[in-house]
Amino acid sequence: TGRQERVRATRKARGHAALSGRFAELARLLSDKKVHLALGLARRWAADRPDDVLAWVALGRALRAAGRPVDAVRAWGSLLDLHPSRADIRRFAGDLLQQTSVGRALARDTFAEAVRQRPDHASGYIQLAVAQAQQGDIPAALATLRRARRVHRRRGRNRRGVARTIDKLSWVLAGAWTAAHPKELDTVTEAAGWLVPDERPTKLLLLTWETDANDVDLHVFDKRDSHSFFRRQSGAGGRLVGDVTRGYGPELFASRQRSPRRVLVHYYRRGPMGYGLGQVAGIEHVGGGQLRFSHRPFVAMRDHAWVNLGWM
Numbered sequence: 001t002g003r004q005e006r007v008r009a010t011r012k013a014r015g016h017a018a019l020s021g022r023f024a025e026l027a028r029l030l031s032d033k034k035v036h037l038a039l040g041l042a043r044r045w046a047a048d049r050p051d052d053v054l055a056w057v058a059l060g061r062a063l064r065a066a067g068r069p070v071d072a073v074r075a076w077g078s079l080l081d082l083h084p085s086r087a088d089i090r091r092f093a094g095d096l097l098q099q100t101s102v103g104r105a106l107a108r109d110t111f112a113e114a115v116r117q118r119p120d121h122a123s124g125y126i127q128l129a130v131a132q133a134q135q136g137d138i139p140a141a142l143a144t145l146r147r148a149r150r151v152h153r154r155r156g157r158n159r160r161g162v163a164r165t166i167d168k169l170s171w172v173l174a175g176a177w178t179a180a181h182p183k184e185l186d187t188v189t190e191a192a193g194w195l196v197p198d199e200r201p202t203k204l205l206l207l208t209w210e211t212d213a214n215d216v217d218l219h220v221f222d223k224r225d226s227h228s229f230f231r232r233q234s235g236a237g238g239r240l241v242g243d244v245t246r247g248y249g250p251e252l253f254a255s256r257q258r259s260p261r262r263v264l265v266h267y268y269r270r271g272p273m274g275y276g277l278g279q280v281a282g283i284e285h286v287g288g289g290q291l292r293f294s295h296r297p298f299v300a301m302r303d304h305a306w307v308n309l310g311w312m
Contacts (some may be wrong), residue, residue: 027187180289
């Protein structure tokens with residue numbers, strides 16, 4: 001049954017915990033509301049290992065929990081100084097930065113640079129488009145997705161699933177814009193590559209990750225424990241648009257129902273860095289052109305890790 005599947009998945013998330021070592025300790029302290037202790041641990045970690053990506057990720061997380069978003073942005077921005085030519089690190093830094101309003105302009109810039117560095121990664125265009133849309137620049141987002149469609153058609157992997165994700169996101173963003181600006185229908189549909197805008201309320205959950213040649217799976221449950229995943233794409237009041245199995249994503253769950261979903265991610269292999277990085281972004285058109293965004297970046301430090309991202 002759906003409830004049994006949900007119980008098994010959440011038990012796996014506990015039994016195959018994604019975090020270990022200092023990061024697991026920091027997460028425990030934050031869960032227990034011991035923010036001061038978590039901040040001290042993260043500061044010591046960054047001081048001891050200033051070249052460690054996870055140390056700066058952890059420090060930013062602790063600073064944000066302490067109500068210091070500007071300092072969190074500085075910590076996460078350090079990732080760009082450490083690895084300026086690594087598109088995967090740039091994209092994950094953008095995932096982190098999007099969590100705070102003060103970091104969103106920098107997130108958009110770093111996604112754009114990641115696209116320039118790795119134009120063959122479809123996920124980079126999609127992350128850039130989401131950042132542009134969150135800043136209210138939907139025409140730019142649609143142009144980015146149109147470019148992604150053109151580039152991916154020539155040299156992309158998992159072409160069908162990725163193309164369907166690009167199209168679905170384009171329909172929803174174009175629909176939100178035309179619902180708010182009906183006189184600009186022709187301009188927006190042209191920017192979207194003449195796709196028909198979808199103005200109906202829609203909830204999207206978008207998974208991306210930063211490991212090549214690796215399968216990461218999105219699992220979505222609704223409150224009745226209906227389950228959508230790669231083996232049963234219809235479920236949880238919606239549908240999984242595609243199953244990408246060879247690195248980076250994206251995978252997209254789409255639904256007409258606005259109710260929250262329980263979201264879990266199964267990360268099969270950490271890859272050569274020794275850890276995996278990723279995000280599930282929520283994009284919701286609530287109607288009338290109003291868009292809402294949420295971001296849940298995650299770290300996986302073990303093979304076959306299950307990450308429980310809670311309700312989105």
